[in-house]
Amino acid sequence: MTWQDVGSVDDQQPGTARRVDVSGTAVALLRTEAGWTALVDHCPHAGAPLSEGVLRDGFIVCAWHGWKFDVATGACPLFKNAPSARPVEVRVEAGRVLVGTACRAD
Numbered sequence: 731m732t733w734q735d736v737g738s739v740d741d742q743q744p745g746t747a748r749r750v751d752v753s754g755t756a757v758a759l760l761r762t763e764a765g766w767t768a769l770v771d772h773c774p775h776a777g778a779p780l781s782e783g784v785l786r787d788g789f790i791v792c793a794w795h796g797w798k799f800d801v802a803t804g805a806c807p808l809f810k811n812a813p814s815a816r817p818v819e820v821r822v823e824a825g826r827v828l829v830g831t832a833c834r835a836d
């Protein structure tokens with residue numbers, strides 16, 4: 731795993747999502763009150779950018795049709811066998827946000 735610096739922790743407030751490019755992959759970087767997570771920026775329903783969704787109670791709610799995904803695992807709890815969003819590793823080091831360049835679930 732290699733890591734890409736995507737900015738300072740001060741660049742993004744809690745409760746927000748933003749799109750970052752990580753080695754050519756669009757990633758939705760999510761900051762909740764609990765910390766940082768990331769998902770590939772592609773809703774498995776119809777392809778919306780998850781970074782344009784709304785963070786609510788540990789889920790990112792897709793802006794297009796309202797499906798929601800666990801910010802940590804990408805799991806969708808709405809119905810049995812719902813497709814999941816793909817999680818991406820994130821860590822914070824010395825005030826910098828680092829995103830893994832390999833997805834956890836390819």
Ligand code: FES
Nearest residue numbers: 773775776792795
């Ligand atoms: S594209 Fe995300 S819910 Fe439809």
